[in-house]
């Protein structure tokens with residue numbers, strides 16, 4: 001049995017939901033509400049010491065890190081292959097999986113700050129409550145980031161740096177897709193799955209020009225093909241079960 005601990009709009013959770021949908025794997029959903037700080041609670045940090053989503057439980061075997069989970073699902077359920085057979089293509093797949101974390105995820109997190117701050121504001125925490133939560137978080141990276149964001153927010157310069165790095169990544173993607181049609185070559189793979197939520201978030205952040213036909217036509221074409229896939233539609237249809245949050249995706 002597969003049980004996924006995830007948050008509906010987390011890009012790392014979306015990666016895993018997309019992979020599960022592509023492989024037609026049913027799973028039990030445990031929604032971890034990041035804005036109730038469920039991820040800081042002891043029961044959750046026993047499963048995921050970094051206090052982040054997602055976590056996968058496969059018959060009692062616990063897995064962390066979305067990219068590790070993608071490769072685990074590929075090994076455990078290879079019937080529908082999402083890893084190229086050719087070694088070079090496979091290395092390209094791993095490069096884009098790596099890029100999704102190293103180059104995309106942190107910058108997406110910075111750019112998403114206004115959206116996170118707006119959601120947090122709806123929960124009516126006091127500043128003191130948030131700082132107490134931050135200091136109690138088992139993962140200093142996550143806790144200290146919350147403290148810094150409560151105290152200072154995210155500066156214009158940090159946001160501009162993050163968008164510049166995302167622009168650079170998208171330029172690399174545009175070049176890579178010359179040999180496409182997919183990021184690892186001829187076949188749709190875990191590379192496309194790892195990058196899709198990042199591109200989706202840029203669209204949600206109302207930065208369509210970054211992935212538009214006139215700016216980056218190959219990325220735009222790749223995105224159009226991905227977002228029409230039934231598995232994408234299924235994985236991204238998952239809405240927030242814990243609140244009346246009107247924000248979609």
Ligand SMILES: N[C@@H](CCC(=O)N[C@@H](CS)C(=O)NCC(=O)O)C(=O)O
Nearest residue numbers: 010011012052053054065066067142
């Ligand atoms: N490298 C980790 C990153 C996980 C991560 O940072 N998840 C975010 C959501 S996309 C999270 O849980 N954030 C919680 C927080 O910052 O409090 C992975 O890929 O699983």
